[in-house]
Amino acid sequence: AQTVTQSQPEMSVQEAETVTLSCTYDTSESDYYLFWYKQPPSRQMILVIRQEAYKQQNATENRFSVNFQKAAKSFSLKISDSQLGDAAMYFCAYSYEGYALNFGKGTSLLVTP
Amino acid sequence: DAMVIQNPRYQVTQFGKPVTLSCSQTLNHNVMYWYQQKSSQAPKLLFHYYDKDFNNEADTPDNFQSRRPNTSFCFLDIRSPGLGDAAMYLCATSEADGLRPQHFGDGTRLSIL
Numbered sequence: 525a526q527t528v529t530q531s532q533p534e535m536s537v538q539e540a541e542t543v544t545l546s547c548t549y550d551t552s553e554s555d556y557y558l559f560w561y562k563q564p565p566s567r568q569m570i571l572v573i574r575q576e577a578y579k580q581q582n583a584t585e586n587r588f589s590v591n592f593q594k595a596a597k598s599f600s601l602k603i604s605d606s607q608l609g610d611a612a613m614y615f616c617a618y619s620y621e622g623y624a625l626n627f628g629k630g631t632s633l634l635v636t637p
Numbered sequence: 638d639a640m641v642i643q644n645p646r647y648q649v650t651q652f653g654k655p656v657t658l659s660c661s662q663t664l665n666h667n668v669m670y671w672y673q674q675k676s677s678q679a680p681k682l683l684f685h686y687y688d689k690d691f692n693n694e695a696d697t698p699d700n701f702q703s704r705r706p707n708t709s710f711c712f713l714d715i716r717s718p719g720l721g722d723a724a725m726y727l728c729a730t731s732e733a734d735g736l737r738p739q740h741f742g743d744g745t746r747l748s749i750l
Contacts, residue, residue, distance in 0.1 A: 528679075559738070568641075569680075569727065571738035615679060623668060623687070623731070624694070625739060627679035 528618050530628035537606045538636050544591075545601045545631045547616030554578075557619040558592065558599045563630075564612040572614070575599065603633075611635045640664070643728050643742035650718055651750050658713040658745045660728030669711040670739065671703060672727040680727055686711060687733065715747075723749045 528549045537543035549558070560572040575583045575592050583590050587607075591600045603610055616628040641662045650656040660669065668687050672680035684693045686705045700722070702714045715722055725746050729739040 568743045569729075569741040574738065623670075623685055623692070624682045625680075627681075629677075629679045 528616050528626050528628035530614075530616050530631050532631045533629070534632045534634065536634045536636060537603070537610075539606055539608060541606055542602060542604045543606055543633065545603075545614055545616075545633070547599045547601070547628055549597050549599065549616070549618045549626075551597070551618065551620070553620050558590075559617040559619070559625065560588070560590070560599075560601045561615045561617060561627075562610075562612045563615065564609075569615070573601065606635050608635050608637065641728055641730055641740050641742040643726075643745050645745060646743060647746050647748070649748045649750060652720065653717050656715050656718055656747065658715075658726050658728075658747070660711045660713070660742055661709050662711075662730045662740075663709070664730055664740060665708060666730035666740070667708075667733040668731045669705060670727075670729040670731075671701075671711070671713050672729065674725040674727055674744070676724075683713070718747070718749050720749050723747055 530547050556577045558575045561569050562572045563569040573583050573585045573588050582592050587604045589602045613630045613632050615630045617625040619625050644659045670685040671683045673683055674680040682694050683697045684703050700716050705711045725744045727744045728742045731737050731739045
């Protein structure tokens with residue numbers, strides 16, 4: 525079974541600074557999908573960024589980018605110019621067939637003024 | 638706005654009393670999912686529908702069932718809730734493509750008395 529590990533239960537960053545959230549996963553598949561989802565307190569979960577494993581280029585969405593290291597099975601999320609609205613629980617997720625998402629336990633990000 | 642709507646936001650039921658949670662979508666997505674998220678844990682997929690095809694996760698308890706009468710609606714039935722079933726239940730939808738993001742509802746928080 526595929527597992528997703530987020531080793532940082534909590535992270536803190538100052539406004540305007542950069543923070544990196546870690547994620548590793550375990551799989552025997554060669555093609556799969558990776559995602560970062562954000563879940564603000566008492567609000568719905570939304571997609572932050574996604575990556576297809578066969579694409580070597582790291583995905584970027586505005587202030588959010590990933591560092592995808594396929595051989596190391598690592599998929600970290602970098603948030604640049606952090607904003608107060610970035611405070612949330614961040615989940616790394618893996619999907620093989622494109623349907624079921626296997627989530628990590630999440631990293632709670634605190635953004636301080 | 639197109640969205641995923643879960644009702645109710647909060648549900649209280651008694652131990653052993655059947656309960657039904659509702660999810661509707663205006664996105665016209667093929668796939669609908671139910672996740673269980675316990676406090677401080679990752680969401681765990683219970684099952685999903687691809688159109689009318691039901692896909693149960695291997696470790697989903699028999700106590701949990703689902704119905705999808707049409708494209709727009711999906712229900713989660715818990716036949717005899719136990720204290721361990723208290724959790725947030727998340728409904729999500731997606732198009733039938735692995736890289737397409739899942740769109741989540743706000744969730745229903747279920748409490749068992």
